[in-house]
Amino acid sequence: MENVRSARADAGGDVGSDLSEQIKAATKANHVRAENTELMLSYQKGRISLTQYKLLLCSLYEIYKALEEELDRNAAHPAVAPIYFPQELARVESLERDLQHFFGSDWRRKLIVPAATHRYQQRLRQIGKENPELLVAHAYTRYLGDLSGGQVLGKITQKSLGLSSKEGLLFFSFPGVSSPNRFKQLYRSRMNSVELTEGQRAAVLEEAVSAFELNIQVFDDLQKMLNATAGTAAPPRSNAAGLLSSPIVQFAVGACVALATVGMGMYVL
Numbered sequence: 001m002e003n004v005r006s007a008r009a010d011a012g013g014d015v016g017s018d019l020s021e022q023i024k025a026a027t028k029a030n031h032v033r034a035e036n037t038e039l040m041l042s043y044q045k046g047r048i049s050l051t052q053y054k055l056l057l058c059s060l061y062e063i064y065k066a067l068e069e070e071l072d073r074n075a076a077h078p079a080v081a082p083i084y085f086p087q088e089l090a091r092v093e094s095l096e097r098d099l100q101h102f103f104g105s106d107w108r109r110k111l112i113v114p115a116a117t118h119r120y121q122q123r124l125r126q127i128g129k130e131n132p133e134l135l136v137a138h139a140y141t142r143y144l145g146d147l148s149g150g151q152v153l154g155k156i157t158q159k160s161l162g163l164s165s166k167e168g169l170l171f172f173s174f175p176g177v178s179s180p181n182r183f184k185q186l187y188r189s190r191m192n193s194v195e196l197t198e199g200q201r202a203a204v205l206e207e208a209v210s211a212f213e214l215n216i217q218v219f220d221d222l223q224k225m226l227n228a229t230a231g232t233a234a235p236p237r238s239n240a241a242g243l244l245s246s247p248i249v250q251f252a253v254g255a256c257v258a259l260a261t262v263g264m265g266m267y268v269l
């Protein structure tokens with residue numbers, strides 16, 4: 001709660017009574033922190049590798065699967081109904097196709113996610129069951145982010161990885177949204193129409209701060225996995241050279257080392 005109070009103060013006290021304005025002000029400092037994670041900085045410098053992107057897609061898939069299943073289940077809830085836009089926003093199918101593109105038809109068996117991704121998923125499942133109004137904070141954090149900086153990240157991914165078509169990049173594409181800016185305005189007005197008690201509103205603001213922090217923890221865990229993977233990618237010296245030089249094996253070995261190093265969980269569907 002302190003975080004939200006100080007964020008309001010940081011915003012200069014001129015934040016109106018609209019939820020969309022309050023949530024932006026409450027998460028301003030967290031947004032800056034998210035932008036400055038090592039993973040997001042690599043992105044902004046145009047230095048995203050295929051391994052980084054594939055690992056990020058695995059976590060995004062697990063996060064959106066939990067988020068969208070909980071939104072679907074609570075679609076008729078009075079706080080969720082106004083911000084429920086599955087046609088325009090749903091990401092799970094796009095992520096499935098991107099994962100299939102990079103990992104092949106048995107992609108489900110190859111998903112690797114760190115412990116922070118599990119914690120994020122668990123939080124989404126918990127609030128979906130206990131406090132569905134808090135889903136507003138999570139939907140805001142991910143979808144409005146995807147429609148804002150996320151659009152730039154899509155272009156950087158395409159350029160950095162030299163991808164010529166949309167294959168592997170569907171996550172960034174919103175065919176049901178012709179103008180991201182206009183859609184964001186609509187989304188904000190729908191958020192503002194959600195009826196919340198003072199207590200619920202404070203809880204939504206607090207949850208938005210947590211949502212950013214969960215994302216930051218995922219990025220940090222992914223970066224640790226990547227750093228450890230890079231550490232294991234040294235030139236092989238044994239008879240297993242051929243096997244170890246395979247990018248997939250390097251990725252798997254590195255990920256296992258990373259998981260052990262940073263105490264993460266490995267999740268295979």
Ligand code: HEM
Binds near residue numbers: 040044145149
């Ligand atoms: C490289 C990293 C990032 C960059 C460059 C970036 C950039 C931006 C930009 C330019 C906007 C538009 C601001 C506006 O329209 O007023 C924005 C909005 C937003 N971003 Fe990011 N962003 C990044 C990472 C993130 C992350 C990791 C998240 C959350 C997971 C996030 C969530 C949001 C949200 C929720 C908004 C909407 C703010 C609002 O209008 O209420 N961003 N971002």
